[in-house]
Amino acid sequence: MQDADREARHQARMARKKAxxxxxxxxxxxxxxxxxxxxxxxxxxxxxxxxxxxxxLGHGMNCAVIQFIKSRSDTxxxxxxxxxxxxxxHVMGDGFTxxxxxxxxxxxxxxxAWEQAxxxxxxxxxxxxxxxxxxxxxxxxxxPLEKVSRELMSRPEMQHVIITxxxxxxxxxxxxDTVTTMDLTRHAYHAGVKAMPGIEW
Amino acid sequence: MQDADREARHQARMARKKAxxxxxxxxxxxxxxxxxxxxxxxxxxxxxxxxxxxxxLGHGMNCAVIQFIKSRSDTxxxxxxxxxxxxxxHVMGDGFTxxxxxxxxxxxxxxxAWEQAxxxxxxxxxxxxxxxxxxxxxxxxxxPLEKVSRELMSRPEMQHVIITxxxxxxxxxxxxDTVTTMDLTRHAYHAGVKAMPGIEW
Numbered sequence: 001m002q003d004a005d006r007e008a009r010h011q012a013r014m015a016r017k018k019a020x021x022x023x024x025x026x027x028x029x030x031x032x033x034x035x036x037x038x039x040x041x042x043x044x045x046x047x048x049x050x051x052x053x054x055x056x057l058g059h060g061m062n063c064a065v066i067q068f069i070k071s072r073s074d075t076x077x078x079x080x081x082x083x084x085x086x087x088x089x090h091v092m093g094d095g096f097t098x099x100x101x102x103x104x105x106x107x108x109x110x111x112x113a114w115e116q117a118x119x120x121x122x123x124x125x126x127x128x129x130x131x132x133x134x135x136x137x138x139x140x141x142x143x144p145l146e147k148v149s150r151e152l153m154s155r156p157e158m159q160h161v162i163i164t165x166x167x168x169x170x171x172x173x174x175x176x177d178t179v180t181t182m183d184l185t186r187h188a189y190h191a192g193v194k195a196m197p198g199i200e201w
Numbered sequence: 202m203q204d205a206d207r208e209a210r211h212q213a214r215m216a217r218k219k220a221x222x223x224x225x226x227x228x229x230x231x232x233x234x235x236x237x238x239x240x241x242x243x244x245x246x247x248x249x250x251x252x253x254x255x256x257x258l259g260h261g262m263n264c265a266v267i268q269f270i271k272s273r274s275d276t277x278x279x280x281x282x283x284x285x286x287x288x289x290x291h292v293m294g295d296g297f298t299x300x301x302x303x304x305x306x307x308x309x310x311x312x313x314a315w316e317q318a319x320x321x322x323x324x325x326x327x328x329x330x331x332x333x334x335x336x337x338x339x340x341x342x343x344x345p346l347e348k349v350s351r352e353l354m355s356r357p358e359m360q361h362v363i364i365t366x367x368x369x370x371x372x373x374x375x376x377x378d379t380v381t382t383m384d385l386t387r388h389a390y391h392a393g394v395k396a397m398p399g400i401e402w
Contacts, residue, residue: 010304017299047253160400
């Protein structure tokens with residue numbers, strides 16, 4: 001009998017919870033393209049974007065990815081997605097600032113990649129655009145935030161955009177719909193583990 | 202001339218930075234399977250796991266996914282991954298506690314899904330195992346943490362495991378290699394936007 005009582009109380013509590021949650025879901029009825037930002041120092045900013053890419057492809061969407069810093073083309077994500085008929089994949093970086101050691105080159109590279117992005121931001125056939133490691137172009141002043149914001153805000157109404165990278169500037173966060181800060185609670189790298197293929201790249 | 206000076210200083214600074222970073226990379230030389238946890242209240246816990254899944258598949262790995270809470274099979278991620286020859290995909294949940302409203306059923310469901318997980322945790326042919334929304338089985342006491350930890354720690358040496366879900370218990374975090382806390386900075390849902398296909402599911 002005690003168990004039956006316990007189950008009945010559980011059932012009543014969950015029914016009340018469900019009513020609240022259902023009301024919240026019903027209230028969220030707007031449909032539009034979203035601007036998502038994945039920032040912070042933890043692992044998962046780019047991989048969360050690539051997970052959403054898989055999700056969007058599963059729904060039949062057309063997608064594009066521009067990698068702003070990365071220059072290597074041997075990553076697992078590229079090998080996996082690049083031949084998909086509904087993905088356009090662009091590796092447009094030259095590596096990190098400490099790899100290039102050339103500020104003028106970094107700026108020129110960022111501008112070229114941004115021109116590619118603008119093409120997609122004006123194309124309503126693109127349902128999801130991922131600007132991977134894009135925040136660094138703003139952080140280092142390679143691209144002007146005001147111009148970038150204007151272009152993002154005037155994109156097609158149903159187009160989703162995901163921007164990843166550390167230290168997203170406040171001006172970008174202000175215009176975003178969903179912002180996740182990936183906090184580094186712990187990272188295997190700091191315990192002496194190599195960047196493992198399949199996990200880190 | 203000023204520009205050339207500036208470039209030279211930039212180059213010298215970046216060369217020093219690169220030396221430090223290269224030394225750190227050289228010091229991280231251990232190779233082994235990792236236990237990753239994606240927790241917190243923000244968006245990106247499951248999608249980061251699915252992004253790593255794409256990455257691992259791109260490197261030719263064999264992978265398995267068990268969804269512990271989700272009962273729906275119409276998600277974009279499942280549509281995208283389920284037919285891949287190197288992915289085993291299991292939707293083993295009954296929905297959230299407020300959907301089932303039945304504690305005994307929730308416990309039985311969690312136990313069945315865990316048995317499936319144990320099969321993979323003892324199989325060295327599985328390179329990456331994702332236990333999606335698994336933390337809830339511990340949070341609600343459906344599975345004993347000690348038994349779960351023991352099984353995770355005795356898995357094959359090179360097997361990677363990713364656990365997702367809010368409120369990962371301290372005992373699980375202690376045995377993990379990489380832990381990211383996805384903090385909710387902002388979510389479109391709270392601004393009245395519906396859960397958009399391709400982004401949220």
